[in-house]
Amino acid sequence: MARVTIKDIARKLALSPSTVSRALHDHPDISRKTKDDVLNIARNLDYFPDTFARGLRKKHSSTIGIIVPEIRHDFFSSAISGIEEIAYSKGFTIMVCQSNEDWQREALNLRSLVANRVAGVLVSLSQTTQNIDHFSILDSQKVPAVFFDRTHKDVKHSQVIVDDFNGAKELVLYLLNKGYRSIAHVAGSDCVSVGRDRLAGYIDAHLEFGLPVDERLIISAGFREIDGRNAAKTLLAMPKRPDAIFAVNDPVAIGIYIVLKEEKIVIPDEIALAGFCNNPISALIEPSITTVQQPARLIGSTAANLLIERILHPDKEYPAVTKTLKTELIIRNSA
Amino acid sequence: MARVTIKDIARKLALSPSTVSRALHDHPDISRKTKDDVLNIARNLDYFPDTFARGLRKKHSSTIGIIVPEIRHDFFSSAISGIEEIAYSKGFTIMVCQSNEDWQREALNLRSLVANRVAGVLVSLSQTTQNIDHFSILDSQKVPAVFFDRTHKDVKHSQVIVDDFNGAKELVLYLLNKGYRSIAHVAGSDCVSVGRDRLAGYIDAHLEFGLPVDERLIISAGFREIDGRNAAKTLLAMPKRPDAIFAVNDPVAIGIYIVLKEEKIVIPDEIALAGFCNNPISALIEPSITTVQQPARLIGSTAANLLIERILHPDKEYPAVTKTLKTELIIRNSA
DNA sequence: CTGAAAGCGCTAACAT
DNA sequence: ATGTTAGCGCTTTCAG
Numbered sequence: 001m002a003r004v005t006i007k008d009i010a011r012k013l014a015l016s017p018s019t020v021s022r023a024l025h026d027h028p029d030i031s032r033k034t035k036d037d038v039l040n041i042a043r044n045l046d047y048f049p050d051t052f053a054r055g056l057r058k059k060h061s062s063t064i065g066i067i068v069p070e071i072r073h074d075f076f077s078s079a080i081s082g083i084e085e086i087a088y089s090k091g092f093t094i095m096v097c098q099s100n101e102d103w104q105r106e107a108l109n110l111r112s113l114v115a116n117r118v119a120g121v122l123v124s125l126s127q128t129t130q131n132i133d134h135f136s137i138l139d140s141q142k143v144p145a146v147f148f149d150r151t152h153k154d155v156k157h158s159q160v161i162v163d164d165f166n167g168a169k170e171l172v173l174y175l176l177n178k179g180y181r182s183i184a185h186v187a188g189s190d191c192v193s194v195g196r197d198r199l200a201g202y203i204d205a206h207l208e209f210g211l212p213v214d215e216r217l218i219i220s221a222g223f224r225e226i227d228g229r230n231a232a233k234t235l236l237a238m239p240k241r242p243d244a245i246f247a248v249n250d251p252v253a254i255g256i257y258i259v260l261k262e263e264k265i266v267i268p269d270e271i272a273l274a275g276f277c278n279n280p281i282s283a284l285i286e287p288s289i290t291t292v293q294q295p296a297r298l299i300g301s302t303a304a305n306l307l308i309e310r311i312l313h314p315d316k317e318y319p320a321v322t323k324t325l326k327t328e329l330i331i332r333n334s335a
Numbered sequence: 336m337a338r339v340t341i342k343d344i345a346r347k348l349a350l351s352p353s354t355v356s357r358a359l360h361d362h363p364d365i366s367r368k369t370k371d372d373v374l375n376i377a378r379n380l381d382y383f384p385d386t387f388a389r390g391l392r393k394k395h396s397s398t399i400g401i402i403v404p405e406i407r408h409d410f411f412s413s414a415i416s417g418i419e420e421i422a423y424s425k426g427f428t429i430m431v432c433q434s435n436e437d438w439q440r441e442a443l444n445l446r447s448l449v450a451n452r453v454a455g456v457l458v459s460l461s462q463t464t465q466n467i468d469h470f471s472i473l474d475s476q477k478v479p480a481v482f483f484d485r486t487h488k489d490v491k492h493s494q495v496i497v498d499d500f501n502g503a504k505e506l507v508l509y510l511l512n513k514g515y516r517s518i519a520h521v522a523g524s525d526c527v528s529v530g531r532d533r534l535a536g537y538i539d540a541h542l543e544f545g546l547p548v549d550e551r552l553i554i555s556a557g558f559r560e561i562d563g564r565n566a567a568k569t570l571l572a573m574p575k576r577p578d579a580i581f582a583v584n585d586p587v588a589i590g591i592y593i594v595l596k597e598e599k600i601v602i603p604d605e606i607a608l609a610g611f612c613n614n615p616i617s618a619l620i621e622p623s624i625t626t627v628q629q630p631a632r633l634i635g636s637t638a639a640n641l642l643i644e645r646i647l648h649p650d651k652e653y654p655a656v657t658k659t660l661k662t663e664l665i666i667r668n669s670a
Numbered sequence: 671c672t673g674a675a676a677g678c679g680c681t682a683a684c685a686t
Numbered sequence: 687a688t689g690t691t692a693g694c695g696c697t698t699t700c701a702g
Binding site for chain 1: 396428429431433440448472592
Binding site: 015016017019022029030034053055056057058059 | 677
């Protein structure tokens with residue numbers, strides 16, 4: 001049998017489609033009995049609304065668009081999971097796109113989401129996103145958005161981030177206090193907030209400790225495991241190797257870990273290693289990786305709640321807020 | 336400025352909306368010049384089609400729905416990533432739902448996707464899915480679907496799986512040949528294909544080897560890390576402990592690994608351990624985990640291609656096919 | 671409390 | 687090669 005529409009229900013009950021629509025939405029004008037009748041028939045016929053027809057009228061769907069660099073990374077899959085959980089509980093579905101760290105694809109993803117009339121958008125920027133001009137479509141189309149984790153200084157929307165600066169600073173101070181004096185930083189992109197802020201934390205820790213920063217020890221890499229591998233090779237080729245490495249995130253730390261292991265370099269005795277994220281894998285490898293805990297799921301759910309709040313009250317004024325969640329230094333065996 | 340519609344373009348060029356629509360879709364009847372004009376104006380005005388309006392007419396979207404047990408699990412996030420890649424390249428977007436291993440939520444997810452008029456659905460079943468009655472909506476609404484990885488014996492749609500039976504059998508034969516004589520199996524759900532087939536492979540390996548199966552060594556657990564932890568505790572409490580454990584998948588193997596480590600049991604000397612999936616983590620922990628390689632990304636992309644093929648040719652007869660991808664035994668240090 | 675009617679933006683017969 | 691018209695299923699004024 002074909003799809004059941006509101007008309008079918010109306011015909012069965014000798015009502016008008018508008019009454020059925022109202023009954024289905026629990027409109028106060030409709031009598032108890034009519035509502036019950038409609039609900040019953042709807043159930044019997046296995047009716048469900050056509051989101052296209054509804055969306056065409058209402059100008060938006062109950063879908064939340066998500067753009068992340070890579071679905072596979074534990075941080076992002078956890079964040080997506082947190083988003084989905086909230087979205088599901090509030091009757092939203094999620095549409096997921098991955099930019100593959102490519103800002104042009106990010107722009108295309110965004111257009112696609114807007115064309116799909118998503119109710120709002122959750123974004124974590126790609127590492128190649130130098131400016132955020134391609135997000136202007138959010139304003140012109142009045143699509144609410146919340147940026148999470150990887151954001152950009154020009155972002156005017158609400159954001160959910162962690163205190164990357166202090167998280168990194170605390171970690172690097174810990175390393176300095178432990179006696180490491182030649183700490184390399186394998187950095188991410190410096191357009192993207194987390195890359196910039198963690199680097200700033202690294203520098204500020206040195207400042208506060210009173211140790212000059214050796215610029216040569218700052219390697220511009222990226223956010224992926226492969227970037228860590230490459231950076232590790234660069235570092236190992238240096239005449240004077242660092243005695244510790246702070247990676248911008250755990251995937252990069254894992255990349256470094258793999259190369260160090262391959263080269264039979266003992267962690268932390270020869271070179272200490274620390275990351276940022278606290279991916280599950282970091283606790284399980286040996287030595288376990290000292291890192292900074294980032295509540296990925298919570299970041300996702302917080303961003304989702306913020307966005308849905310805005311979606312549900314489109315008229316209300318929502319000044320952009322920045323929610324900064326706490327990080328926690330996780331000391332393990334690698335540093 | 337508000338959203339640009341096809342009418343706006345039509346007005347600007349003194350054409351009818353239908354001509355514009357046809358020009359936009361490169362209809363052969365439309366003259367080169369008109370097409371160019373339309374395309375130009377469309378670009379200038381930053382036009383993009385309203386997928387609701389289009390979908391309402393065409394009865395479907397260019398969105399592919401995905402239902403997986405948990406987004407976070409590496410296997411599924413990899414599969415989703417593979418799906419997204421193919422979908423993106425063919426102009427589809429993906430809508431992702433997680434059942435959280437709960438068949439009722441799976442049913443709700445499915446309804447939601449159908450209500451969203453997805454062009455097709457890709458499903459990997461939850462571990463609590465005993466029967467697939469709730470998927471009948473796919474038939475009644477004529478939504479094409481492809482099941483991947485976790486499927487069910489009653490599924491009549493196309494499927495993309497690996498040869499779980501032989502993958503498991505090969506692994507268990509390897510263990511038997513290596514001298515293990517008391518191999519426990521921490522099993523998944525036996526309604527779900529991968530659980531059933533891997534168990535069958537485990538049993539058949541014993542049969543072929545000529546060693547009776549000790550039923551007490553088969554623990555019905557689940558597919559999650561926590562299930563592995565619980566099963567490990569059960570196994571360790573046995574009067575006669577097994578000398579090897581074959582976990583239904585790597586997350587479960589990791590759960591067991593953690594408990595064995597906690598209990599200071601040496602792997603593989605006291606108890607050997609093997610999994611199934613080849614999650615990245617399995618190669619990195621020590622001892623590294625012997626497992627069966629499952630091409631997660633490829634499973635996803637294969638399923639996506641199969642589905643899109645069907646979506647693109649709705650009239651063509653597509654008998655359900657089952658694509659069985661190869662597994663590979665990965666021998667490492669844990670067994 | 672319910673109905674009639676219009677229209678969201680697009681597509682596809684059916685004209686011309 | 688282009689225009690006219692109708693309608694997808696739903697919501698929402700406006701009427702009663």
